[in-house]
Amino acid sequence: MASTPSSAPRALLRPMVARGRDESHRAASPLELFFDLCFVVAVAQAGMSLVHAVAENHAGQGVLNYAMVFFAIYWAWVNFSWFSSAYDNDDALFRVVTLVQMAGVLVLAAGVSEAFDHHFFVLWLGYLIMRLAMVTQWLRAATGCTGDERGMALRYATGIALCQVGWLSLLLLPEEGRPWAFLVMVIAELCVPAVAEHRHSTTWHPHHISERYGLFTIIVLGESISAATVAVKSAVDEHNELGRLIPISIGGLLIVFAGWWIYFVVPVQGRLRSNRQAFLWGYGHYLILGSAAAIGSGIEICVEHTVGKTHISQLAANASVTVPTAVYLVIVWWLLARYYKAGTAQQLVLPVTTLLVLACTFAGEWAVLAAGLVLTATITVGVTLAARPPSRRRGGQAVG
Structure with a gap:
């Protein structure tokens, strides 16, 4: 339930005073x-x-x-x-x-x-x-x-x-x-x-601000799914190319699902203790959100290329998906995931995945599906590593 500053009847105008950073049950309104x-x-x-x-x-x-x-x-x-x-x-x-x-x-x-x-x-x-x-x-x-x-x-x-x-x-x-x-x-x-804020900091709320960014990330990922769905439907209606579009559709869906999984598996608000940490995290989301939205555009480009509506090569069409996906992965790892990794194996999962996704650029018409399968394997490996008994790892949070 979204919180309000007061449980009293809502006044027409209230004094605008700073809310507490330690306020309980703070959620998006x-x-x-x-x-x-x-x-x-x-x-x-x-x-x-x-x-x-x-x-x-x-x-x-x-x-x-x-x-x-x-x-x-x-x-x-x-x-x-x-x-x-x-x-x-x-x-x-x-x-x-x-x-x-x-x-x-x-x-x-x-x-x-x-x-x-x-x-x-x-x-x-x-x-x-x-x-x-x-x-x-x-x-x-x-x-x-x-x-x-x-x-x-x-x-x-x-x-x-x-x-x-x-x-x-x-x-x-x-x-x-x-x-x-x-x-x-x-x-x-x-x-x-x-x-x-060099003399006085605003009392932003760590849980609230992390939730706000998370919700915006969901909106952007949802927009990627929506754009890709519309592109596939239009291509099928106009060109009847469903068979060639199935790999792109499945791969694109796997990429977006994995993007959601990797972002939301870590408890971000625990790291937002100061302006320096929070500002770096917040500014870095420009690349996370921008690349997440670009993934949907890339899937749409691949669909249009498959039905002959573009003037670019297959390699360029593939890169329109794999490059923003790689940017998304490496920035999520840098800003969020690496702080919750335990051991070299967990630390290497997302960087290695980034390289594999870029390699999928050269997989021809199967590039999007290949990238989606790589990310699916990444989630599986991440969950498996996190599920190992505590005696075999130093602790940490599961991350794809």
């Missing part, structure tokens, strides 16, 4: 779940645009555009989620401002395909709506506190506002300068939390 669902639209649009770019043999530019757009999606979600973990009071004003942010997400989603064609105005407008709402939340938090905490809230509001002005560079600079401007702005955005 219905509003947060609703907020997350709006991002499904944006993630789906980014994945669809990546499919079109790669299928037309513009993989380099497509991946670059995808990386830029997905960061915009991810960072907007991050801004709200960490603030909400510390200051969600669930009153009427908090809800209304959050709904405004959700409207901004939908505007952003509407501008994703245009951003892949280097037209950023709609994307920037959606971001403007979200960031103005976020600044409003931080200014409201500042009115309810004093001292270092008030300074932190004001630095957040100022930093976010200045960064939003900086994003105007995507509209004003010539096309060749935009990737560099984007890189500068990414660095600026990532510095805002560090600067804002």
Whole structure:
């Protein structure tokens, strides 16, 4: 059951004060779940645009555009989620401002395909709506506190506002300068939390924030399944190629299922004890979430290649699945799994799997199925190693 700041009848307005980091039974609220669902639209649009770019043999530019757009999606979600973990009071004003942010997400989603064609105005407008709402939340938090905490809230509001002005560079600079401007702005955005919290830290909740990231990961993996399913159905309806699509369908499903298993087998919240640990973990999820969404796009590309709708080689189509899968595996191992491994054998499972998945790129039309079977074997090996008697291992948590 989702928690609320108080069991008393809900007031129209409550003071926005920091919630306790040790608060018991803290879980995602219905509003947060609703907020997350709006991002499904944006993630789906980014994945669809990546499919079109790669299928037309513009993989380099497509991946670059995808990386830029997905960061915009991810960072907007991050801004709200960490603030909400510390200051969600669930009153009427908090809800209304959050709904405004959700409207901004939908505007952003509407501008994703245009951003892949280097037209950023709609994307920037959606971001403007979200960031103005976020600044409003931080200014409201500042009115309810004093001292270092008030300074932190004001630095957040100022930093976010200045960064939003900086994003105007995507509209004003010539096309060749935009990737560099984007890189500068990414660095600026990532510095805002560090600067804002150098004297006082927000009281984000470890269990709550790990649950929020987990739920978003589920949404992204679900979107991968949805995109792949639609692609297979369309191919069968238009080209009647079910026999050739079965290996891709089975392999893709195994990859996504294994991705869920590997991510959720470890108790992450136990490691989130400081801002340094939490920020590194949170920032690293950009690669986890981005690669997870790209897996679905890769499966869709393989489907389209099988029915002759792409202008790329079989090897390139296979790489569109195996490369993001390998990125997902190595980042999950680096950020999560390696801390719960016991012994060399367990530590090597995911790194070795990553290499085997990349090797599957050269398996022709069977590449996706081969990668899926490799990941299935990985789960089996991981469970087997974790199930050994304690006398034969030093302890640790089961990880695929």
